[in-house]
Amino acid sequence: MKTAYLGIDVGSISTKAVLIDKKNKILARDYLWTEVDPIGTVKKLLYSLSDQLAKINEHHQDNPYQVQAVGTTGSARRLIGSITGASVIKNEITTHAIGTTSLYPEVRTIFEIGGQDSKIILIENGIVVDYAMNTLCAAGTGAFLSSLAQRLNEKVEDIGEIALTSDNPTRLAARCSVFAESDMVHKSQIGHSKKDIIAGICQSVVTNYMNNVAKGKRIIPPIIFQGGVSKNIGVTKAFERTTGHEIHVDPDSHLIGALGTAILAKNSKDPRPFDFRISEADFQTKGINCDKCANHCEVIAVYQDEKLIDAWGNKCDRGRVI
Amino acid sequence: MTKYKVSFPHLGNYYVPLERLFTRGLDVEYVVPPAITKKTLELGSLHSPDYICAPFKFNMGNYIETIEKGADTLVQTGGVCRLRYYGELQSQIIKDLGHDVRFITLSRGALSKPVTLYQSFKEINPAMSVKQIGSTLPVVMTMIESMDKVEDFVRKNSGFQKAPGVLETVQEDFMQRLRRTDSKKDVKKLYKKTTDHLLEIPLDKPKNPIRVGVIGEYYTIMEPFSNHDIEKELAKKGIVVDRWVNLTNTLFRKDWKRKKRVRRYTKYFMGATSMFTVDQGLRFAKQKYDGIIHVKSFGCTPEMDAMPVLQNISRDYKIPILYFTFDSQTSDTGIQTRLEAFYDMIMMRKGGLL
Numbered sequence: 001m002k003t004a005y006l007g008i009d010v011g012s013i014s015t016k017a018v019l020i021d022k023k024n025k026i027l028a029r030d031y032l033w034t035e036v037d038p039i040g041t042v043k044k045l046l047y048s049l050s051d052q053l054a055k056i057n058e059h060h061q062d063n064p065y066q067v068q069a070v071g072t073t074g075s076a077r078r079l080i081g082s083i084t085g086a087s088v089i090k091n092e093i094t095t096h097a098i099g100t101t102s103l104y105p106e107v108r109t110i111f112e113i114g115g116q117d118s119k120i121i122l123i124e125n126g127i128v129v130d131y132a133m134n135t136l137c138a139a140g141t142g143a144f145l146s147s148l149a150q151r152l153n154e155k156v157e158d159i160g161e162i163a164l165t166s167d168n169p170t171r172l173a174a175r176c177s178v179f180a181e182s183d184m185v186h187k188s189q190i191g192h193s194k195k196d197i198i199a200g201i202c203q204s205v206v207t208n209y210m211n212n213v214a215k216g217k218r219i220i221p222p223i224i225f226q227g228g229v230s231k232n233i234g235v236t237k238a239f240e241r242t243t244g245h246e247i248h249v250d251p252d253s254h255l256i257g258a259l260g261t262a263i264l265a266k267n268s269k270d271p272r273p274f275d276f277r278i279s280e281a282d283f284q285t286k287g288i289n290c291d292k293c294a295n296h297c298e299v300i301a302v303y304q305d306e307k308l309i310d311a312w313g314n315k316c317d318r319g320r321v322i
Numbered sequence: 323m324t325k326y327k328v329s330f331p332h333l334g335n336y337y338v339p340l341e342r343l344f345t346r347g348l349d350v351e352y353v354v355p356p357a358i359t360k361k362t363l364e365l366g367s368l369h370s371p372d373y374i375c376a377p378f379k380f381n382m383g384n385y386i387e388t389i390e391k392g393a394d395t396l397v398q399t400g401g402v403c404r405l406r407y408y409g410e411l412q413s414q415i416i417k418d419l420g421h422d423v424r425f426i427t428l429s430r431g432a433l434s435k436p437v438t439l440y441q442s443f444k445e446i447n448p449a450m451s452v453k454q455i456g457s458t459l460p461v462v463m464t465m466i467e468s469m470d471k472v473e474d475f476v477r478k479n480s481g482f483q484k485a486p487g488v489l490e491t492v493q494e495d496f497m498q499r500l501r502r503t504d505s506k507k508d509v510k511k512l513y514k515k516t517t518d519h520l521l522e523i524p525l526d527k528p529k530n531p532i533r534v535g536v537i538g539e540y541y542t543i544m545e546p547f548s549n550h551d552i553e554k555e556l557a558k559k560g561i562v563v564d565r566w567v568n569l570t571n572t573l574f575r576k577d578w579k580r581k582k583r584v585r586r587y588t589k590y591f592m593g594a595t596s597m598f599t600v601d602q603g604l605r606f607a608k609q610k611y612d613g614i615i616h617v618k619s620f621g622c623t624p625e626m627d628a629m630p631v632l633q634n635i636s637r638d639y640k641i642p643i644l645y646f647t648f649d650s651q652t653s654d655t656g657i658q659t660r661l662e663a664f665y666d667m668i669m670m671r672k673g674g675l676l
Contacts, residue, residue, distance in 0.1 A: 090666075091659045091660075091666070092659070093663035094663050094667075127667075127670040128667040128671075129640070130642050130667075131663060132645070133659075293359060294356075296360060
């Protein structure tokens with residue numbers, strides 16, 4: 001039997017999953033929009049990975065791959081970790097660092113922009129030495145690009161290419177999504193062309209990132225850019241213009257978090273063999289408002305086929321469910 | 323004659339010495355504000371300007387809840403930043419809400435000028451006696467000093483208890499007993515007994531434990547509810563948590579060498595706690611701590627000014643610094659994520675496997 005490891009990254013906008021072998025090679029991969037339904041999305045992804053694995057196993061019938069451990073990351077890591085019986089539930093900063101250094105051991109700087117967060121991770125000799133993450137506000141992230149693209153009646157997937165056609169990006173306010181949007185409308189009304197505005201938006205993502213997340217950090221190449229926004233070539237080029245360095249984007253740049261947590265699951269001392277049939281089980285979550293004091297903790301209870309399997313969210317023992 | 327029912331907003335566990343100051347020193351009743359909860363913050367935010375710093379909102383919530391509990395006199399301190407203006411604004415808001423209470427701001431009083439302090443106290447209770455406050459103040463100071471020392475010990479060792487929570491239980495018990503002490507001698511005796519007890523609690527501390535220093539803005543650093551219990555969360559991971567900022571160190575100790583120590587990094591005074599922040603950040607860096615956590619409330623200008631200085635320290639001494647900004651609506655999840663990553667990073671730097 002050959003061993004495989006599953007990594008799931010449940011982000012605010014999209015959910016990513018990878019299966020790796022013991023040499024960290026990706027065997028199967030897929031991603032889907034989360035659409036505010038993390039459990040349903042993960043189930044669909046598990047079906048897809050299960051199919052891909054079955055096809056691979058056709059060639060290795062005497063020695064099939066078997067998933068030995070699961071790792072989760074992303075904002076729904078606790079919930080998904082609980083229903084998949086994960087060995088590792090890890091924050092997205094660590095998993096991105098682990099995933100990236102496994103592919104690019106020489107990396108010094110990681111730019112990561114996801115759906116609602118953005119971070120910078122500085123690496124020296126393969127270990128994280130500093131990091132920063134956006135606080136309080138999601139300006140300059142994927143959510144910002146999506147909302148402006150919608151306003152411009154363009155697909156968010158297309159705006160990177162459109163941005164490349166402009167040689168005169170419009171200057172836009174980058175501090176805040178709401179200000180950027182009104183600024184964008186104003187610039188279009190005074191006659192800036194759409195392609196220049198789109199290039200301006202890509203530039204403003206970078207300006208925002210440099211002024212907030214990367215402020216005060218020493219940026220040293222090689223630089224790897226990842227997260228959903230790294231698929232936007234316009235933003236990548238704007239990063240190159242701003243930093244004066246070449247920016248690497250891996251073809252799997254959106255999967256690095258999932259890869260990282262799969263690697264951590266592989267290294268974990270607590271392997272828990274995983275059965276894809278879990279995607280057929282019925283999972284329900286229930287929010288309970290504890291009213292034992294004025295804190296009103298929101299306790300989340302998770303049920304598998306009507307049986308309580310996990311609960312969290314209480315600040316003290318009085319609110320304990322499980 | 324019925325006594326005034328006086329209250330002062332919460333700051334960690336300091337309601338215990340404050341209660342002593344007001345009841346014995348000023349001969350008034352003291353209304354302990356109900357423990358801060360989400361409701362306190364909601365009430366406070368509802369009646370505060372949106373962009374004011376978070377401590378203002380917490381204080382506001384405390385005031386409203388204590389008025390509901392029967393307080394008729396509210397006291398606000400002065401300070402060296404926007405805190406100085408809190409009182410004026412808060413008294414106006416409370417008046418506009420239709421509460422008929424006295425509001426006394428100590429802004430005019432300064433610790434360095436006892437006369438001004440006396441005038442402020444006189445406002446709280448015109449019938450106060452100088453003799454009484456004179457005999458109470460030393461007791462209050464001893465109370466503050468001993469509770470600060472106990473808290474410091476708990477912070478540094480909580481993460482290594484063989485049975486979690488024992489240190490905290492002793493500390494809570496100490497605070498309850500402290501309320502019932504009478505004289506300076508009593509306080510000292512209780513402190514001695516508590517220390518002996520604390521030292522007996524079995525610890526499982528490695529030779530070179532992970533050490534993290536906490537620095538930042540006065541209120542956020544000292545009121546655990548406002549920083550989402552960040553010190554406890556750190557300790558839980560098996561970390562020595564070190565924090566210099568407390569009332570003893572900031573009010574009772576004068577340090578004339580601070581300015582000289584920080585001169586390489588900052589020439590001018592940047593207001594409020596910024597110099598403490600830089601000085602302590604530098605100390606943690608020089609003493610080779612594994613990391614520093616900087617906390618502030620949203621919009622705290624002096625601490626914002628201290629941040630670029632901290633970045634220079636971080637670069638020179640290669641010490642990681644994690645910055646937290648708290649407002650009224652930060653969720654626990656984001657804080658957990660950043661703390662967990664910070665811990666992982668320290669472990670990686672130390673060469674520990676994940």
